Amino acid sequence: MSISNTTVPVLAPLDNFMGLGVERPVVSVVQAIGQGVSAGFRVLPWASPCGANCSYTFSFVGPAYRCVELGPFLSTSINITEIQDDLFGVSPPALNSSLLYWAAVDNGNETRPAGLLILYDSLNHTLKCDLYNATYTTAVSYMNNEQTVQNNIELHNPIFDGIQY
Amino acid sequence: MNKTFWGPTNLVYINIYAGEQLNGLIWVNGHLQSEKTAATKWPGLGQWTPGLFGNFSLITFADLATNVQDLLTNFTVSLVGAHLNTSQLSNVTSTLVVNQNVPAVSTFRPVIYAYDAVTLWEGYACAIGITMIGVIVGGYMLYRNGVAGEMTFSQVLVTTRNPTLDKICEGDGVGGKYLTDRVRKAKLKYGLLEPRIGKMGLGTEDEIHSTG
Numbered sequence: 304m305s306i307s308n309t310t311v312p313v314l315a316p317l318d319n320f321m322g323l324g325v326e327r328p329v330v331s332v333v334q335a336i337g338q339g340v341s342a343g344f345r346v347l348p349w350a351s352p353c354g355a356n357c358s359y360t361f362s363f364v365g366p367a368y369r370c371v372e373l374g375p376f377l378s379t380s381i382n383i384t385e386i387q388d389d390l391f392g393v394s395p396p397a398l399n400s401s402l403l404y405w406a407a408v409d410n411g412n413e414t415r416p417a418g419l420l421i422l423y424d425s426l427n428h429t430l431k432c433d434l435y436n437a438t439y440t441t442a443v444s445y446m447n448n449e450q451t452v453q454n455n456i457e458l459h460n461p462i463f464d465g466i467q468y
Numbered sequence: 469m470n471k472t473f474w475g476p477t478n479l480v481y482i483n484i485y486a487g488e489q490l491n492g493l494i495w496v497n498g499h500l501q502s503e504k505t506a507a508t509k510w511p512g513l514g515q516w517t518p519g520l521f522g523n524f525s526l527i528t529f530a531d532l533a534t535n536v537q538d539l540l541t542n543f544t545v546s547l548v549g550a551h552l553n554t555s556q557l558s559n560v561t562s563t564l565v566v567n568q569n570v571p572a573v574s575t576f577r578p579v580i581y582a583y584d585a586v587t588l589w590e591g592y593a594c595a596i597g598i599t600m601i602g603v604i605v606g607g608y609m610l611y612r613n614g615v616a617g618e619m620t621f622s623q624v625l626v627t628t629r630n631p632t633l634d635k636i637c638e639g640d641g642v643g644g645k646y647l648t649d650r651v652r653k654a655k656l657k658y659g660l661l662e663p664r665i666g667k668m669g670l671g672t673e674d675e676i677h678s679t680g
Contacts, residue, residue: 304573304574304575304576305573305574305576306571306572306573306574307571307572307574308569308570308571308572309569309570309571309572310567310568310569311567311568311569311570311572312548312549312565312566312567312568313548313565313566313567313568314544314545314547314548314564314565314566315563315564315565315566316472316473316474317474317475317478317564318472318473318474318475319475320475320478320563320564322478322564323477323478323481323482323485324477324478324480324481325477329564330481332550332551333481333482333485333547333550334485334488336543336546336547336549336550337485337486337488337489337543338489339546340489340539340542340543340546341489341506341509341510341512341539341543342509342510342511344510344511344512344535344538344539344542345542346542346545346546347542347546347549348549349548349549352572353572353574354574356574356575356576356577357572357573357574357575358572358573359570359571359572359573360570361568361570364472364473364474365474365544366474366478366479366482366483366540366544367537367540367541367544368486368536368537368539368540368541369537370532370533370534370536370537371533372533391484391487391491392487392491392492393491393492393493393504393505395493395495396493396495397495401495401496401497402493402495403493403494403495403496403501403527404493404494404495404505404507404513404527404529405492405493405494405495406487406490406491406492406493406505406507407487407491408483408484408487408491410480410483417479417480417483418483419483419486419487419490419491419536421490421532421536423529423532424529428529428532430532430533430536432533432536432537432540434479434483436473436474436479439541439544439545441545452545454541454545456541459473462476462479462483
């Protein structure tokens, strides 16, 4: 076993980087990654920068969700009509038991964080996921080039008024 | 470590891109279920039970609170592996992925040989068994023939000295396509040709004597 300083790829601080919404090549790559992660339900691995059997840890800032189950939709105080303008996605056809699942991106406002709103199981469950700035501490390990990733996430502040960018 | 947080544009768009995998709806339309969402292809949504005519009859939802959080986490971390052609970028002031020096722990895994008597004897037993069969058959043939033959011309020459064979071959000196049926169909046998002097060779079936 040996410890050595190794150059590894990490996510840049995307403070001034406008690529995620502006640069077409970046958008295509990021959307493809989103689809890949969704389909595989795991981190898309990258090549080991330190050999076939090694591990390293790095930190970076990025977005994270904090999701809370609010229970049956009708017992929540969420007024979909009020927040409709801030939602990005398909509107629900009817708010009754025939609605098995409905999810929309919530761009938030001055008082409501951006994130996701999901109603499911015939309105028996309401999931609100708020978008946060977070610090990731990510441990990456490779065993025979097979990657394993473990994240420790420290949430900072929720993101309000996301549409006002 | 740089604690500068993501810019608002990037936050809004990562929320939209993550939401693209989930937004939309599934509803009961009469007796059937209809879907208008990519989430049905997301393993984190739950367990579908296939129904009649290729429709889905029932869904058991998974722990969405955990799975949705994990989706954005995995999405964010996966950006580290993004392969961008930076020559196509124009309006950016930084890049998506940077290199950083960190301590990495490397483990060397040497090849280790372990003795296992059973595994060893499996290989040896096969080799010894096949060799013994060859030795026994070869020894018996050596005993029967009385000599170890060779695949040389001289060996062919001495084992084909037989006046009967000369007679059969008479007139077929050129060989090849001029060989007669008499030669082609002659049934020959190898064995004890002349018991008196112990000569082995090829002859017609009735010429060869038993060596038993």
